[in-house]
Amino acid sequence: MxxxxxxxxxxxxxxxxxxxxxxxxxxxxxxxxxxxxxxxxxxxxTPAHIVQGAIDAMRGGDTHYTPTAGVAPLRQAIADKLRRDAGHDYTAAQVIVGSGAKQLINESFAATLDDGDEVIVPAPYWVSYPDIVTLYDGVPVVVPTTAANDFKLTPQALAAALTPRTRWVVLNAPGNPGGAIYTRDELRALADVLAGHPEVMVMTDDIYEYLAYDQHRHVNLVAAAPELAARTLLINGFSKSYAMTGWRIGYAAGPQALINAMGKLIGQSTTCVSSIAQAGALTALKGDQExxxxxxxxxxxxxxxxxxxxxxxxxxxxxxxxxxxxxxxxxxxxxxxxxxxxxxxxxxxxxxxxxxxxxxxxxxxxxxxxxxxxxxxxxxxxxxxxxxxxxxxxxxxxxxx
Structure with missing residues (x-):
């Protein structure tokens, strides 16, 4: 057969x-x-104290299903972290925990894309963005960048790529593979272009946020342009910052309606993230950051x-x-x-x-x-x-x- x-x-x-x-x-x-x-x-x-936190959780009987969006203490800890680092007040209800950042990117596109909807993806890009868009019947619109501009999307290139079918713009910084980090002024310039397109959402993939070198520091879009918070989905996770790739745990924060829709999809697929991984992630956020x-x-x-x-x-x-x-x-x-x-x-x-x-x-x-x-x-x-x-x-x- x-x-x-x-x-x-x-x-x-x-x-x-x-x-x-x-x-x-x-x-x-x-x-x-x-x-x-x-x-x-x-x-x-993975740092030993994070591993120990997971072990303690298992020995304490924390081995059952959790709420689909994640346990309340972890979601609150993520909201607190984002308030400090992204400069925006997210509530715990605006945060969802997933089996890695990749799952949450999938769920966000699954929840929002219809046949022919366009997603602007600056190149070079992380290999999975275009294929995830295609999976959910969207059209990846690849916008080339240049090494001379440190592989960053410019306002002019963004404006030229926007169409009535544009649903999302993807920003990944620090970038994989180009290593680009946008300054506050650069993000502000992109936000000024998006101001005329209120139907377009922005996904900011911040998974490498702490790996910034020399004088460069990561700035999230909502910190540079708070007015875009209502249509920005922040994607992040524990894989790179805390050496937790095998734990498969990431998170997203954004508009309540989108977070709820993503939770509905997760509830029908993976149900929830491993309770043990969530315990480790909570230990990571609450513990020593050295x-x-x-x-x-x-x-x-x-x-x-x-x-x-x-x-x-x-x-x-x-x-x-x-x-x-x-x-x-x-x-x-x-x-x-x-x-x-x-x-x-x-x-x-x-x-x-x-x-x-x-x-x-x-x-x-x-x-x-x-x-x-x-x-x-x-x-x-x-x-x-x-x-x-x-x-x-x-x-x-x-x-x-």
């Missing part, structure tokens, strides 16, 4: 980052030494080391990212060259495979992020790994004719 799949699922692409990680795992299982720069998660373990600054400093040093090494490779042009934990260099000058075996490196995907086969280094292609001719390299790994991997890449690139 042949299983007939829906048009909805067949038009989706597999997650490029998950596929890359799976390929690395397969090669390593074959005994090959692969230096992995595809990693999109902290390489540190881990955040300590890891930020570690990443900043790794960024500098990797940026220096990658920038020294002839044919590679790399901007210094303002935040997150990725480099996103242009490799246009390497395309069209030939490998030692005589094969033409026609595009960034070919270069990715060449580096994997020739150097044993796994990176992501920029095409997966809506910007061909680039690579994404994660520096969420040890300094030794960064130095060895960059040295291998440099040697492999030097062998291109």
């Amino acid at each position: 042949t299983v007939r799949l829906s048009r909805r699922v067949t038009r989706m692409q597999p997650s490029a980052s998950i596929a890359a990680k799976q390929r690395v795992t397969e090669l390593q299982a074959q005994g090959k030494e692969i230096i992995d720069f595809t990693i999109g998660e902290p390489d540190m373990d 881990f955040i600054e300590e890891t930020r400093q570690v990443y900043e040093h790794r960024r500098d080391v990797m940026h220096k090494a990658v920038s020294a490779i002839p044919g590679v042009d790399c901007r210094l990212p303002q935040g997150a934990f990725y480099l996103f260099p242009s490799v246009q000058a390497l395309l069209g060259k030939r490998t030692p075996g005589g094969q033409v490196v026609a595009d960034d995907r070919d270069l990715v495979m060449y580096l994997l086969d020739e150097a044993g280094v796994a990176v992501m292609d920029g095409s997966a992020y809506g910007m061909p001719g680039h690579l994404r390299l994660s520096f969420a790994t040890s300094l030794q790994t960064i130095e060895r991997g960059c040295a291998r890449m440099a040697q492999a690139c030097a062998r291109l004719a």
